[in-house]
Amino acid sequence: MNSLIKVENLRAVYLVREGTIKAADGISFDVQENSVTAIVGESASGKSTIIEAMTRTLPPNGRLLEGKVLYKGKDLLALKKEEFRRIKWKEIALVPQAAQQSLNPTMKIIDHFKDTIEAHRINWNHDQLIQKASEKLEMVRLNPDAVLCSYPMQLSGGMKQRVLIALALLLDPEVLILDEPTSALDVLTQAYIVQLLKELKKKLNITLIFVTHDIAIAAELADKVAVIYAGNIVEYNSVFRIFKNPLHPYTKGLLGSIMAINADMSKIKPIPGAPPSLLTPPSGCRFHPRCEHAMDICKKEKPPLITVEDGAQVACHLYSQGGRKDA
């Protein structure tokens, strides 16, 4: 498989009254063609910032300090606005976090499809639009006859999320990026959306990148998982190895916390402490204050993301300094 997207040293911050929030601090990862990549981490770890920086959708107080997002050899972050607009949606589509709220309550669903083609200067006539919109709605198992003439408030949360996925698929993108596609949905609807994304991936041979705070959803859907902690990727590994043989102490902690849902409560092993403030993150490895294996070097030097075995990548001095690897 080829690398379709290569993210290199992405650094993004937010300017706030108190200072600078270092939300994405040197993010690098490759996305293979036709693969599913999950970006996983706790709330406020910087997952959305990575997606927003990659898709040039940072809010007004966000600043991209450096980095590249290479897509088919072009740096998306260096493209002129017009050139980027041509790629966005037609080749790379985004369903942002909480996008359901972006559906205009006064517009029928058909008008949202119409707006999308107008925004991207596509000249379909009304019949073509209905045909394409219906095709995409059927793909997400919605009845076009009922949905196209509905207002958003007439649809459930799960239906709205499926409408958003259908809208994102309208121009047949090669890459679909979804930020928390299952949050704010009940457990059964979450499972339904995950199943649907699996089917779409198979049917359309599309490349998926999605953000979730739920590692169980990543396990279900992803081929590769990027584990984020406090604005850094601490581990980038195949989903199989993340679960079978996680490398980073933080990944192990995350896995310990999902055990609690499925198994014996006495096996809960929460990670001690709390995630740091990204205004004043810890020196060296940002995880060191919570890590039971922290060494002197961890307080001083940020560990680089290194490739260890079978393409697995980890940012931890236990691996880069030849220390204990059985942490």
Ligand SMILES: Nc1ncnc2c1ncn2[C@@H]1O[C@H](COP(=O)(O)OP(=O)(O)OP(=O)(O)O)[C@@H](O)[C@H]1O
């Ligand atoms: N517009 C903003 N202005 C200031 N700080 C922000 C802004 N957006 C995000 N942040 C801060 O940046 C950090 C990373 O936020 P981000 O939304 O990327 O995390 P996340 O992992 O996606 O969280 P969640 O799962 O809760 O959505 C957090 O500390 C957050 O409070």
